[in-house]
Amino acid sequence: MKKIKVIVYGCGVMGRKMTEALLEKKSFELVGALDINPQLVGKDLGEFLASKKKLGIIIGNDPKALFSRVKAQAVIHTTTSGLKSVYPQISQCLKAGLNVISTCEELSYPWKRYPKLSRDLDQLAQKCGATVVGTGINPGYLMDTLPLVLTAPCLKVDTVKVTRMMNSARRRIPFQAKVGTGLTAKEFRKKIDDKIITGHVGLLESINMIAAGLGWTLNEAVEIPPKPVIAKKPVKTALGVVTPGKVIGLVSRAYAKKNGKKVITLEFCANAGVRKEYDEIIIEGHPRIHEKIRGGVHGDVGTVAVTLNTIPRAVEAPAGLKVMKDLPPAIATP
Amino acid sequence: MKKIKVIVYGCGVMGRKMTEALLEKKSFELVGALDINPQLVGKDLGEFLASKKKLGIIIGNDPKALFSRVKAQAVIHTTTSGLKSVYPQISQCLKAGLNVISTCEELSYPWKRYPKLSRDLDQLAQKCGATVVGTGINPGYLMDTLPLVLTAPCLKVDTVKVTRMMNSARRRIPFQAKVGTGLTAKEFRKKIDDKIITGHVGLLESINMIAAGLGWTLNEAVEIPPKPVIAKKPVKTALGVVTPGKVIGLVSRAYAKKNGKKVITLEFCANAGVRKEYDEIIIEGHPRIHEKIRGGVHGDVGTVAVTLNTIPRAVEAPAGLKVMKDLPPAIATP
Numbered sequence: 001m002k003k004i005k006v007i008v009y010g011c012g013v014m015g016r017k018m019t020e021a022l023l024e025k026k027s028f029e030l031v032g033a034l035d036i037n038p039q040l041v042g043k044d045l046g047e048f049l050a051s052k053k054k055l056g057i058i059i060g061n062d063p064k065a066l067f068s069r070v071k072a073q074a075v076i077h078t079t080t081s082g083l084k085s086v087y088p089q090i091s092q093c094l095k096a097g098l099n100v101i102s103t104c105e106e107l108s109y110p111w112k113r114y115p116k117l118s119r120d121l122d123q124l125a126q127k128c129g130a131t132v133v134g135t136g137i138n139p140g141y142l143m144d145t146l147p148l149v150l151t152a153p154c155l156k157v158d159t160v161k162v163t164r165m166m167n168s169a170r171r172r173i174p175f176q177a178k179v180g181t182g183l184t185a186k187e188f189r190k191k192i193d194d195k196i197i198t199g200h201v202g203l204l205e206s207i208n209m210i211a212a213g214l215g216w217t218l219n220e221a222v223e224i225p226p227k228p229v230i231a232k233k234p235v236k237t238a239l240g241v242v243t244p245g246k247v248i249g250l251v252s253r254a255y256a257k258k259n260g261k262k263v264i265t266l267e268f269c270a271n272a273g274v275r276k277e278y279d280e281i282i283i284e285g286h287p288r289i290h291e292k293i294r295g296g297v298h299g300d301v302g303t304v305a306v307t308l309n310t311i312p313r314a315v316e317a318p319a320g321l322k323v324m325k326d327l328p329p330a331i332a333t334p
Numbered sequence: 335m336k337k338i339k340v341i342v343y344g345c346g347v348m349g350r351k352m353t354e355a356l357l358e359k360k361s362f363e364l365v366g367a368l369d370i371n372p373q374l375v376g377k378d379l380g381e382f383l384a385s386k387k388k389l390g391i392i393i394g395n396d397p398k399a400l401f402s403r404v405k406a407q408a409v410i411h412t413t414t415s416g417l418k419s420v421y422p423q424i425s426q427c428l429k430a431g432l433n434v435i436s437t438c439e440e441l442s443y444p445w446k447r448y449p450k451l452s453r454d455l456d457q458l459a460q461k462c463g464a465t466v467v468g469t470g471i472n473p474g475y476l477m478d479t480l481p482l483v484l485t486a487p488c489l490k491v492d493t494v495k496v497t498r499m500m501n502s503a504r505r506r507i508p509f510q511a512k513v514g515t516g517l518t519a520k521e522f523r524k525k526i527d528d529k530i531i532t533g534h535v536g537l538l539e540s541i542n543m544i545a546a547g548l549g550w551t552l553n554e555a556v557e558i559p560p561k562p563v564i565a566k567k568p569v570k571t572a573l574g575v576v577t578p579g580k581v582i583g584l585v586s587r588a589y590a591k592k593n594g595k596k597v598i599t600l601e602f603c604a605n606a607g608v609r610k611e612y613d614e615i616i617i618e619g620h621p622r623i624h625e626k627i628r629g630g631v632h633g634d635v636g637t638v639a640v641t642l643n644t645i646p647r648a649v650e651a652p653a654g655l656k657v658m659k660d661l662p663p664a665i666a667t668p
Contacts, residue, residue: 001549021489027549141486149483150627151666152475152643153636155355215335215361215668285666287632293484294624301621302487309486318652326662332485332619334549 001334004311005071007032007098009089010078011040011059013172014103014303016048018076021304023055027333028311032070033059063089067096074311077102081201083110083117090132094125099314100132101307105202107134109144109209109323112221122321131314133322135330137302138164139202143266144209145324147281150289151214157285160210161265164279166296168249169237169272175299179249179270180228181239188228188247199226199252200268207256207264213325216263221256229271237272248272309333335668338645339405341366341432343423344412345374345393347506348437348637350382352410355638357389361667362645366404367393397423401430408645411436415535417444417451424466428459433648434466435641439536441468443478443543443657446555456655465648467656469664471636472498473536477600478543479658481615484623485548491619494544495599498613500630502583503571503606509633513583513604514562515573522562522581533560533586534602541590541598547659550597555590563605571606582606643667 006028008015015035022028033045040048046055060066075093079086083106090107093100110118125132134140143162151157168179180188180197191197207221228247235242242248249271256264277296283289309330317327324330340362342349349369356362367379374382380389394400409427413420417440424441427434444452459466468474477496485491502513514522514531525531541555562581569576576582583605590598611630617623643664651661658664 024489137487145486145663146483148665149480149663152479152664153471153631153639154666155358155635155639155642157666213665287635288629289631290628292626292628294626295622297487297623298621301489305487305489308489325665328660328662329479329483330486331482331547331659332488332491 001026003027003029004073004315005029005031006311007034007066007070007072007075008045009034009063009075009093011035011037011045011048012078014078015076017300017304018078018307019045020049021308022076025308025333028308030055030057031072032066033057034061034063034066035059036061063092067098072098073315074099074101076307076311077104079104081105083107083114087117087121090121091124094128094130094132097128097130099130101310101314102132102134103136103303103307104134105136105139105205108136108139108202109205109212110134110321111212112208113204118321125321126319129319131317131319131322133310133314133324133327135306135310135324137297137299137306138200139205139209140324141302141306142279142297143203144206147210147283148213148325149329150281150291151283154283154285154287154289157214157283159263159265159284161282162280163267163269164296165269165274166277166299167272167274168270169235172300173238176237176239180247181237181249181272182242183247185228185230185247192225197226197250199250203252203254203266203268206266207254209323209325210264211256216258218256218258219260221254223254226250226252229273231273235272242272305332306330335360337361337363338407338649339363339365340645341368341400341404341406341409342379343368343397343409343427345369345379345382346412348412349410351634351638352412352641353379354383355642356410359642359667362642364389364391365406366400367391368395368397368400369393370395397426401432406432407649408433408435410641410645411438413438415439417441417448421451421455424455425458428462428464428466431462431464433464435644435648436466436468437470437637437641438468439470439473439539442470442473442536443539443546444468445546446542447538452655459655460653463653465651465653465656467644467648467658467661469640469644469658471631471633471640472534473539473543474658475636475640476613476631477537478540481544481617482547482659483663484615484625485617488617488619488621488623491548491617493597493599493618495616496614497601497603498630499603499608500611500633501606501608502604503569506634507572510571510573514581515571515583515606516576517581519562519564519581526559531560531584533584537586537588537600537602540600541588543657543659544598545590550592552590552592553594555588557588560584560586563607565607569606576606639666640664
C-alpha cells in the first residue's frame with residue numbers, strides 16, 4: 001500500500017488532532033507542517049501533541065519553501081472559517097500541484113455565497129491539476145452529504161429536516177464557552193449582537209449543498225441568530241455549575257423555502273441540558289426516510305475522521321473545486 | 335435541464351416499475367424498451383403499466399437494431415441476478431457506447447466472485463467509453479454503500495453489522511411466496527435444498543464491497559442457508575392465514591472474518607411476524623456509530639429509486655466497471 005504524503009497546514013487544536021490521527025494510519029505519511037503563529041514556527045510539531053514525542057517535522061511559515069523542498073500529494077488545511085481569508089493560502093497549495101482538503105466552513109459549499117471566487121478557485125485548481133474540497137463533520141457531512149445520500153432510495157423528496165442534538169458539557173471547554181455556557185441571557189444577547197457568539201458556522205453552506213444536490217431553486221435561505229437555552233435547575237459543566245436562569249448553551253437554526261414553502265430545516269442544539277444526544281434526518285417524500293444516529297457523532301473526532309478519510313477521494317478526483325456530494329463517499333481509511 | 339435518454343432493458347415487474355417512475359421525472363426521457371418474452375415483444379410498453387396508456391415505445395427483442403435506431407445515453411437493465419447470464423446483454427449495450435445501470439445482484443460487487451469476468455467487463459467498458467454499475471436497494475445501498483458512508487466519521491472501524499427487519503406481509507405476493515410463507519418446516523427445508531428458496535441474493539456481494547471499501551482482507555465470507563421463521567399464533571398474510579407451526583418467512587444471514595474474528599455481519603429478516611420494521615447499521619469503532627432507519631425502506635420502491643438516481647452518476651463517471659462505493663452518491667433526481 002502506497003502511503004499518501006500529507007502536509008498539515010495549520011497547527012492549532014484541529015491541526016494537532018489531525019496529526020495525531022494521521023500518525024495512527026498506514027494510509028498516510030506526514031511530511032510537513034505550516035503555521036503562522038510565531039510561538040509554533042521553528043518547533044517540532046510533535047512537541048504540541050499529547051505524546052510530546054518529536055517527529056522530525058519542524059513547523060514552517062513559508063509554504064513556498066516547504067512545497068519546493070518536500071514532495072507531497074495532499075494538504076490538510078485547518079486555519080479559519082472564511083473563504084476570503086483562506087483563499088491565498090489555498091491558492092498557493094494548488095499552484096504547487098497539491099490537493100487541498102480544508103475544514104474552512106465556507107469552502108464546504110462556496111458556490112452560492114462566493115460564485116466568482118468559486119469559479120476562480122475551480123479554474124485555478126483545474127489549471128494546476130489539483131483538487132480542493134472543504135469538509136468536516138458539519139458542514140461537510142452530517143447536515144448535507146449524509147441527508148443527500150439518504151435521498152438515494154427516494155423517488156420524490158418534499159422536505160429535508162436535520163437535527164443535531166448534543167450535550168455541550170461533554171465537549172471541549174472552548175466549545176462550551178463558545179455556546180455561551182454560564183452567561184446571563186443579557187450577556188448572551190450582547191455577544192450575539194457583537195458577533196462574539198456566532199452559533200454554528202456553515203448552516204447556509206449545508207442548505208445550499210442540499211438544494212444543489214436535489215436540483216432545487218430556493219427563494220429564501222435564512223440563518224436565525226442563535227437562541228440561548230436557559231438552565232431550569234443547577235447544571236454541572238466544565239466551566240462550573242450553571243445556576244438556574246443562566247445560559248447552558250444554544251440552539252442554531254436555519255431554513256430554506258422553495259415556492260414559498262419551507263423545504264429545508266436545520267437545527268443545531270448544543271447545550272448542557274441535552275440528555276439524549278443524537279443526529280437525526282427526516283426526509284418527507286416517497287418513501288419517507290426517518291434516520292437517526294443514536295448518541296450522535298462527536299464533533300471533533302468526526303471532523304478529523306471525515307477530513308482524513310476524504311484525502312484519498314480528493315487525490316483520485318479529477319482536478320477542480322469539489323464539494324462533498326460530488327466526490328465518491330469518504331470511507332474510513334486504514 | 336437536458337434530459338438523459340434512457341432505454342429500459344427488461345420489461346418484467348421491476349422494468350415496469352422503473353418505467354413508471356422514470357416517466358414521472360423530468361431528468362429522464364424514455365426512448366426504447368427491450369425484452370425477450372414473446373408475450374411482450376411487439377407491444378407498446380405502456381399497455382403493461384398501471385395507466386395502460388400507450389407510450390409509443392414498442393418493446394423490441396433486437397438490442398442491436400434498437401441501439402442503431404435510437405440515440406440514448408443509458409440503459410436501465412433489469413433481467414436476472416447472475417452475472418454470467420447478463421454478461422452478453424450488458425456487453426452489447428457497452429459496445430453501443432451506452433452506460434448500463436443494472437439490478438443484477440452479482441454485478442453490484444463482482445470482483446470477488448468473478449475476478450476475470452470483472453476485468454473483462456471493466457476493459458470492455460473502458461474501450462467503449464461507457465460505464466457499467468450494478469445497484470439496487472440491497473445489494474447496492476442499504477447493506478454496503480450506506481454502511482461505508484457511515485464510516486466517514488470513524489477514525490477506526492472494528493466491526494460492521496447491518497440488520498434489515500421487514501414484514502413480508504406488507505410486500506408483493508411473489509415476494510411473500512419467495513420467503514416461504516405458509517409452508518411447513520419440512521417443505522421449506524426441501525425448497526432450500528432444491529435451491530427454490532434462496533434467501534436474499536447479494537449478501538456476499540455486500541460483504542465484499544464493505545471489505546474492499548475498508549481495505550480489509552477477509553479470511554472467510556460465509557452465507558448461511560436461510561432459516562424459516564415459524565408462526566406461534568395465526569398470522570394473516572396475502573397468501574391466507576398461516577396457522578401456528580407453519581412458516582411465515584425467513585432470516586438470511588452472512589458473516590465475514592478477518593484474522594479469525596467476525597468483523598462483518600449481515601442479517602436480512604423477512605417474515606410476517608415482524609412488528610417494527612427497520613434498517614439498522616452498527617459500526618463498532620472510534621467513534622461507535624449506531625444508525626437506524628425507522629420503518630425501513632420499502633424494497634421495490636428503494637430499488638427503483640436507487641437505480642434511477644444512479645443514472646446521472648453513471649453517465650458522468652469515467653468509463654469502466656464501477657461499484658456504488660466508488661461513484662459519487664446517488665441523490666434523488668428531479
